[in-house]
Every structure is written in C-alpha cells, then in structure tokens.
Amino acid sequence: xxxxxxxxxxxxxxxxxxxxxxxxxxxxxxxxxxxxxxxxxxxxxxxxxxxxxxxxxxxxxxxxxxxxxxxxxxxxxxxxxxxxxxxxxxxxxxxxxxxxxxxxxxxxxxxxxxxxxxxxxxxxxxxxxxxxxxxxxxxxxxxxxxxxxxxxxxxxxxxxxxxxxxxxxxxxxxxxxxxxxxxxxxxxxxxxxxxxxxxxxxxxxxxxxxxxxxxxxxxxxxxxxxxxxxxxxxxxxxxxxxxxxxxxxxxxxxxxxxxxxxxxxxxxxxxxxxxxxxxxxxxxxxxxxxxxxxxxxxxxxxxxxxxxxxxxxxxxxxxxxxxxxxxxxxxxxxxxxxxxxxxxxxxxxxxxxxxxxxxxxxxxxxxxxxxxxxxxxxxxxxxxxxxxxxxxxxxxxxxxxxxxxxxxxxxxxxxxxxxxxxxxxxxxxxxxxxxxxxxxxxxxxxxxxxxxxxxxxxxxxxxxxxxxxxxxxxxxxxxxxxxxxxxxxxxxxxxxxxxxxxxxxxxxxxxxxxxxxxxxxxxxxxxxxxxxxxxxxxxxxxxxxxxxxxxxxxxxxxxxxxxxxxxxxxxxxxxxxxxxxxxxxxxxxxxxxxxxxxxxxxxxxxxxxxxxxxxxxxxxxxxxxxxxxxxxxxxxxxxxxxxxxxxxxxxxxxxxxxxxxxxxxxxxxxxxxxxxxxxxxxxx
RNA sequence: GGCGAGGUAGCUCAGUUGGUUAGAGCGUCGGAUUCAUAACCCGGAGGUCGCGGGAUCGUGCCCCGCUCUCGCUACCA
Numbered sequence: 001x002x003x004x005x006x007x008x009x010x011x012x013x014x015x016x017x018x019x020x021x022x023x024x025x026x027x028x029x030x031x032x033x034x035x036x037x038x039x040x041x042x043x044x045x046x047x048x049x050x051x052x053x054x055x056x057x058x059x060x061x062x063x064x065x066x067x068x069x070x071x072x073x074x075x076x077x078x079x080x081x082x083x084x085x086x087x088x089x090x091x092x093x094x095x096x097x098x099x100x101x102x103x104x105x106x107x108x109x110x111x112x113x114x115x116x117x118x119x120x121x122x123x124x125x126x127x128x129x130x131x132x133x134x135x136x137x138x139x140x141x142x143x144x145x146x147x148x149x150x151x152x153x154x155x156x157x158x159x160x161x162x163x164x165x166x167x168x169x170x171x172x173x174x175x176x177x178x179x180x181x182x183x184x185x186x187x188x189x190x191x192x193x194x195x196x197x198x199x200x201x202x203x204x205x206x207x208x209x210x211x212x213x214x215x216x217x218x219x220x221x222x223x224x225x226x227x228x229x230x231x232x233x234x235x236x237x238x239x240x241x242x243x244x245x246x247x248x249x250x251x252x253x254x255x256x257x258x259x260x261x262x263x264x265x266x267x268x269x270x271x272x273x274x275x276x277x278x279x280x281x282x283x284x285x286x287x288x289x290x291x292x293x294x295x296x297x298x299x300x301x302x303x304x305x306x307x308x309x310x311x312x313x314x315x316x317x318x319x320x321x322x323x324x325x326x327x328x329x330x331x332x333x334x335x336x337x338x339x340x341x342x343x344x345x346x347x348x349x350x351x352x353x354x355x356x357x358x359x360x361x362x363x364x365x366x367x368x369x370x371x372x373x374x375x376x377x378x379x380x381x382x383x384x385x386x387x388x389x390x391x392x393x394x395x396x397x398x399x400x401x402x403x404x405x406x407x408x409x410x411x412x413x414x415x416x417x418x419x420x421x422x423x424x425x426x427x428x429x430x431x432x433x434x435x436x437x438x439x440x441x442x443x444x445x446x447x448x449x450x451x452x453x454x455x456x457x458x459x460x461x462x463x464x465x466x467x468x469x470x471x472x473x474x475x476x477x478x479x480x481x482x483x484x485x486x487x488x489x490x491x492x493x494x495x496x497x498x499x500x501x502x503x504x505x506x507x508x509x510x511x512x513x514x515x516x517x518x519x520x521x522x523x524x525x526x527x528x529x530x531x532x533x534x535x536x537x538x539x540x541x542x543x544x545x546x547x548x549x550x551x552x553x554x555x556x557x558x559x560x561x562x563x564x565x566x567x568x569x570x571x572x573x574x575x576x577x578x579x580x581x582x583x584x585x586x587x588x589x590x591x592x593x594x595x596x597x598x599x600x601x602x603x604x605x606x607x608x609x610x611x612x613x614x615x616x617x618x619x620x621x622x623x624x625x626x627x628x629x630x631x632x633x634x635x636x637x638x639x640x641x642x643x644x645x646x647x648x649x650x651x652x653x654x655x656x657x658x659x660x661x662x663x664x665x666x667x668x669x670x671x672x673x674x675x676x677x678x679x680x681x682x683x684x
Numbered sequence: 685g686g687c688g689a690g691g692u693a694g695c696u697c698a699g700u701u702g703g704u705u706a707g708a709g710c711g712u713c714g715g716a717u718u719c720a721u722a723a724c725c726c727g728g729a730g731g732u733c734g735c736g737g738g739a740u741c742g743u744g745c746c747c748c749g750c751u752c753u754c755g756c757u758a759c760c761a
Binding site: 388444446464602619649 | 687688689695696697698709710711720721724753754756757759761
C-alpha cells in the first residue's frame with residue numbers, strides 16, 4: 001500500500017473474566033495507543049477500536065461458581081477494564097462489548113451472509129443428548145461399553161482399555177457422566193468454516209505477500225499452520241450463552257466465540273460511526289484503508305488465518321495490512337497468572353502509584369516483549385524511572401525551566417547570534433520526528449522510545465557543553481541564544497513525547513504554556529517556542545521512586561506467593577465414603593522398578609518394567625518430566641496391580657504407580673522407606 | 685515427539701542483502717562539573733555472538749547435528 005487514506009487500528013478484545021494487568025498493557029494496548037496517537041499527530045484519519053469479549057464457556061462457569069448470571073460477570077469486568085483504559089490514556093475512539101445489540105446484529109448478519117453464499121459446510125450428526133441436563137454431551141461426558149474390546153468404562157472418544165478411538169455414538173449402553181442417565185440420540189447441526197478452501201489464497205497472501213513486513217514470530221506461526229494443512233473449524237456450539245445461530249436448525253446453538261469476537265471490531269466501528277455520524281464502511285471496505293491488528297502471540301492464528309478467511313469469504317472486506325503480535329511479559333521471573341494472582345493489576349497500580357501512568361507506560365515500552373518473552377522487574381521499573389525519566393527527561397526540562405525563570409523571569413529570550421553548534425543542534429532536533437516515526441511505522445516501539453530519550457540527552461549535552469550558568473557571568477547575549485536553543489528542544493520534547501508519555505506531554509505543554517504542535521511541525525517550523533513567550537514556573541515532571549516503595553511491591557508479590565502456597569496447601573475435602581469391600585478390591589503391592597526407558601515421541605511417558613513380587617510387568621507412567629529413565633531404575637514403588645490394563649501409545653500398561661504431586665508440580669513416589677519390605681507385599 | 689520463535693557485554697536489547705578493531709541503554713569503574721530531583725556531561729573496563737561440525741577467500745548472519753527457554757500440538761490409569 002502506498003499512502004493509506006485512513007487507518008483502522010484494533011486491539012485484542014480483553015476477556016471479561018477479570019481485570020487487566022501489565023502483560024495486557026505491554027503486549028497490546030500501549031503499543032497500539034502509541035501507534036494511534038502518533039498517526040493522529042501526523043494528521044492521519046485514525047480509527048482506534050476496542051471492546052470487551054463477553055461470550056464463551058469460562059464466563060458461564062465463573063457465573064455458575066459465583067451464583068450470578070453471565071451478564072452480571074461481564075457487566076462488572078467490562079466497567080473495570082474500560083476504566084483502566086481511560087485511566088492509562090488508551091485513546092480509543094470507541095470501546096464496545098460483544099454483548100451489545102449492535103454486535104449481535106453484526107455478527108448475525110455476517111454469519112447469514114456467509115451461510116447464504118454457501119461458505120459454510122453444514123453437517124448434521126446424531127449426537128448424544130442428556131435430556132435431564134438439557135445439553136449435548138461432549139465426548140468426555142459419555143461413558144459406555146467399548147464396541148471393540150467390551151470394556152464397560154470406555155469414554156466417548158477413546159477406549160482406555162484397547163486404545164482405539166471411536167465416536168461416542170458407537171458405544172454400547174452409553175451413559176451420561178453428568179447425570180448417569182441414558183442419553184438419547186438427537187440430531188444436531190453444526191456449521192463449519194472450511195479453511196482448506198482458502199489455503200491457496202492464504203499461502204499467496206501471507207507466505208508470499210507478507211514475507212518481508214510481518215514479524216518473524218507472526219510469519220512463522222502462520223507458515224506452520226498453513227504447511228500443516230488447514231482443516232474445517234466449527235463455528236457453532238451447543239450452548240446458551242452467546243449469539244444465537246441465525247439459521248434454520250440453529251435453535252439452542254450459538255456462534256463459537258472466536259467467530260463472533262473478531263467481528264466485534266466491526267461492530268465497535270459501527271457503534272462509533274452511528275454516534276459520530278460517520279460511514280463505518282470506509283474503515284473496513286475501502287482499499288485505501290490500512291487495517292492493523294494489535295494482539296498477543298496467543299491470538300496469531302485467529303487474526304492471521306481464521307479472521308482473514310472469514311473476511312475473504314464474505315467478500316466485501318479489506319484484510320489486515322499487518323498484525324504486529326507481541327510475545328509475553330513475565331513478572332519477576334514467573335509467568336503472569338490470574339489464578340495465582342501473580343500480576344500487577346492496573347487498578348492496584350494506580351492506587352500505589354497515583355498519577356504515574358506514564359512511568360508504567362514508559363517502563364513497559366522500554367522492556368516490551370517485541371521479539372521474545374521479557375521479564376518485568378520492579379527494579380527495572382525503578383531504574384527506568386529514576387535513571388531515565390527523572391534523570392534525563394525530567395531533569396533536562398527542569399534545568400531549562402528553572403534557568404529561564406531565573407534569568408528572564410520566564411520570558412523566552414531572543415537569540416542573538418546562532419553559532420555553528422546552535423545551528424547543528426537546531427538541525428538535529430528537526431531530524432527526530434522522522435527517526436522516531438520510522439521506528440513506530442515498523443512497530444519498533446522500544447526503539448522509538450529510546451530515540452525520544454536521545455532527544456532529551458541531546459538537550460542535556462547541549463547545556464553541559466554550552467554552560468549558560470557560567471556564560472551568564474561574562475556574556476549575557478550569548479546566554480540568551482543558548483537558552484533559546486534549549487527551549488526549542490524542550491518544546492520539541494513536548495510534542496514528540498505525546499504518544500509515549502501523554503500525561504507528561506500535557507504537563508510539559510502546561511509548563512511551557514504552548515499549544516499542541518503537529519508531529520511534523522517539529523521539522524518544518526523554525527521556531528517552536530517564540531522569543532518573548534512567557535512560560536510558567538518549574539514543576540517536576542517525574543519524581544524519584546525510593547527503594548522502600550519498590551520493596552513494598554516486592555513484598556506484595558511475596559505475599560501472593562505465600563497465599564498461593566497456603567491455598568495449595570489446603571487439603572482437598574474428603575471424598576464420599578466407600579465400603580471396606582470397595583477398598584479390598586484394590587490390590588496394591590510393593591514393587592521395584594528394574595528397567596525404564598523413554599516412550600518414543602512422547603514427552604511425559606516412561607515405559608517401566610516393574611517387579612511386583614507377582615511378576616515383572618510393563619507399566620507406562622507419565623513421569624518423564626520429573627524423572628529420567630536412569631534415575632528411576634531401582635526405585636521402590638507402590639503399584640496398583642489389578643487396574644484394568646490400558647494401551648498408551650500402543651504399549652500395554654498393566655497397573656499404576658502411586659505418586660503424589662507437590663505444589664510446584666514435582667512428582668514424588670509414594671513408597672515404603674523400610675528396605676526390609678520385600679516386593680510383592682500387600683498394602684492393606 | 686512434531687511445529688514455530690528465541691539463546692549476542694552483569695542486565696534489557698540492536699545488529700539491514702555474509703566483508704575491515706561486534707553496537708546502544710542501564711549497571712560498574714574513573715574523570716570533569718554544579719544550572720538541575722547527588723541529577724547531567726566525558727572517558728575506561730567488560731563479549732571464543734548457546735555448543736559441535738560444515739560450505740565460503742571471508743559469517744553473529746548460510747547448511748547439518750545437539751542443547752536450553754517460551755508458545756502451539758500429541759501423550760501423563
């Protein structure tokens with residue numbers, strides 16, 4: 001594309017089952033916002049779109065657990081998330097939600113269009129249905145007799161005993177695992193999007209068309225999927241929370257979340273257009289519009305393969321020009337985890353660091369996971385603030401403003417005679433907009449942020465070399481020129497920092513008492529802040545963050561770590577009572593592992609030869625991630641010997657080794673520690 | 685196991701189509717300075733570019749093997 005007439009920028013829709021944390025911000029929202037702000041400053045027509053993803057099974061489960069409706073859950077988190085975006089200066093033109101009626105209509109229409117065009121494959125199959133639970137049963141929710149070996153406890157998709165896979169409907173005497181009822185056969189129709197049909201197009205579009213401009217991680221993922229062969233994906237589900245399937249036979253079915261969610265970008269655009277009196281189609285259907293999706297790496301396949309295939313199938317839409325997916329951010333060496341509360345939540349950050357949104361934005365940009373997973377540490381956060389924002393940026397501004405007030409009572413002095421160094425410095429300022437723009441346009445926000453900081457460095461160096469505080473004593477005229485030049489740098493910073501540090505940019509413009517400039521005016525205008533203009537008193541842009549503050553955050557994390565240990569140390573409640581007869585059915589013996597080897601082509605499985613005292617038998621065990629084959633040989637173990645054999649990857653496993661698992665996921669053998677206990681002795 | 689991405693200075697990362705002494709920021713050490721939030725400015729030290737082969741006149745960059753980290757995927761009665 002040459003010069004786009006307008007931009008449509010989307011950000012991954014956050015899932016409304018919790019607040020958002022620094023990982024979301026670093027990976028998606030801050031880079032997208034920098035991009036959007038930059039484009040606006042360069043005079044582009046930009047539409048920056050987001051919204052909450054409110055459908056899907058996890059929300060219904062959470063609702064059930066909390067005894068509220070799914071709508072209650074999504075209402076709660078939608079508001080929290082939306083507020084976080086506002087608080088952190090993410091400048092959406094519209095932030096919508098997938099439970100909005102406009103979205104239901106849009107997604108419905110989209111589905112209908114594809115359906116009418118024959119872009120789906122409909123498949124009606126008879127599936128097992130639990131009349132009491134009023135739902136179709138997924139494979140794992142059906143047990144019955146294996147048609148092949150007669151095992152009575154086979155699952156719907158696979159028999160544990162003989163290892164063959166089959167369909168749930170093949171089972172003899174099927175039972176619902178939910179209610180124990182005999183399920184009935186009921187016809188159910190589902191719609192599939194045949195991705196294989198779009199394979200040729202995807203190959204050409206991505207593998208040939210975007211080899212150069214897409215990030216390696218994104219391109220590689222796509223190539224992997226395409227080379228692997230694309231298959232049909234179901235776009236409907238037998239569920240009741242979501243968008244009803246608008247087609248004959250669609251009763252009791254909804255659109256699968258990944259189908260409806262990306263359409264949310266379009267719905268959000270429509271909502272905005274209606275509100276603003278604009279034409280939404282220009283932003284999605286005009287070939288001069290540049291569409292960019294900001295996402296995390298977990299979303300690559302949806303935004304690069306599936307959604308484009310949907311748009312292409314529909315026929316009237318443009319395709320994304322780029323999908324700059326980021327990798328993941330870790331926190332203090334560990335993965336971010338909502339369930340383990342290992343995160344820095346945005347609402348909490350603002351309580352602990354009020355008014356310091358820019359510090360987090362900056363730290364996350366400087367350490368963004370652009371090419372690989374990165375680690376966020378509070379120490380790094382402190383260093384970014386104290387050594388860069390305070391020491392370089394804030395300090396430069398403070399020096400200039402303080403001196404201007406001191407020497408000239410806040411009035412910008414007129415330059416007298418521009419020496420070579422002054423001219424060079426003014427010329428250097430003019431180069432920055434292009435340099436930073438070039439980084440941003442290539443989605444290298446980390447680099448862009450560093451370039452911005454270099455402009456502040458230029459300012460500090462200029463002052464250090466020119467030494468106005470010395471010159472003032474001997475040459476007042478020269479001092480005026482120096483301060484004039486320094487003030488031009490400060491003004492340039494006010495404009496160029498806006499995408500990265502919007503709150504600071506505002507504050508700085510307040511101090512300098514100047515209006516917003518356009519990005520390119522830093523290059524085109526010779527005077528950014530004119531002589532005679534009066535500025536305000538000095539005010540610190542950033543403040544130092546002390547060690548105690550950082551320690552408090554580390555303590556907070558340590559506390560959630562402890563809380564996790566306690567939570568995982570909570571003993572599971574006792575299971576329902578069994579009879580002595582039940583117990584005596586279990587035949588457990590002391591045994592010794594005498595041989596062990598790794599199961600080929602499996603990551604977790606070891607094939608063990610165990611002396612049970614009765615015999616030497618083969619047991620396949622999923623312990624390969626905790627133990628090597630070598631270290632396990634000779635281990636005393638407890639074996640459940642009369643467990644029905646089961647084939648694992650083609651190897652018959654005759655029994656089970658008793659294990660327990662520590663909170664940090666390490667497996668431990670349950671075994672008698674008295675060496676006089678011989679193999680074959682019974683556990684009773 | 686399959687696939688993808690990464691492994692470059694103490695830390696976080698750049699290194700364009702292979703071409704002279706591998707770069708930046710932070711940290712560290714030393715110097716200079718005092719307008720400024722003990723900040724700024726200058727200089728130094730610090731790297732067998734994950735490991736082992738190979739192709740090349742020449743490779744951090746190309747090919748093969750191995751290894752570690754992350755993700756997707758299969759397998760943990």
